[in-house]
Amino acid sequence: MPSDSPNVTSPLARSWGPQLLSLLRITAGLVFLAHGTQKLLGFPAGSGGAPExxxxxxxxxxxxxxxxxxxxxxxxxxxxxxxxxGTMAFAYWLAHAPRDPFPVNNGGDAAILYCFVFLYLAAAGAGPWSVDAARRRP
Structure with missing residues (x-):
């Protein structure tokens, strides 16, 4: 069976997979949070003011x-x-896709990545380094 087969799990994935899931969640969450603080709180300073x-x-x-x-x-x-x-899917189809059919041309590549990373997290959960995991521990 080839080593890239989905049925073969590497020792690295077996030992560090859950922690890497947590790192993916933390990184994506922080960058997504920064978009919210920029829009609503003006930090970090952006090009426009707060939205109506x-x-x-x-x-x-x-x-x-x-x-x-x-x-x-x-x-x-x-x-x-x-x-x-869902928010990122909505943002892509509403704001980016009408500009151009290609994500690299319409600026929607980040929205697509966020959409699918968050969809993965919705299915996979938070990982071991999370409040959710701590709440499940006896």
Whole structure:
């Protein structure tokens, strides 16, 4: 059987896979959170001001702030990641896809990656380094 077969798990994946899942979650959560803090709190300073309250951009910022915080902490990871994934799918089809059919041309490559990373986290969970895992321990 070839070594790249999905039925063969490397020793590295067996020993570090769960921790790498946690690192993926923390990294994606922090960067997603930064988009929310930029939109709503002006940090780090961006090119525009705060979005108008109750606008689509404002709702996106709230979701980025709340879901990004929850995902980073690993608290209610599955539902937070599911909402974040849907938000990024919505953002791609609403804001990026109409510009150009190719993600590298329409600026939507990050939205696609976020969508599928968060969809994976919604299915896989938070990993061992999370509040969710700590809450399950006796």
């Amino acid at each position: 309250m109750l606008s689509l951009s404002w709702f996106a910022g709230v979701i980025e702030l709340v879901a990004g915080s929850l995902i980073t902490l690993g608290l209610f990871t599955r539902p937070a990641a599911f909402v974040a994934s």
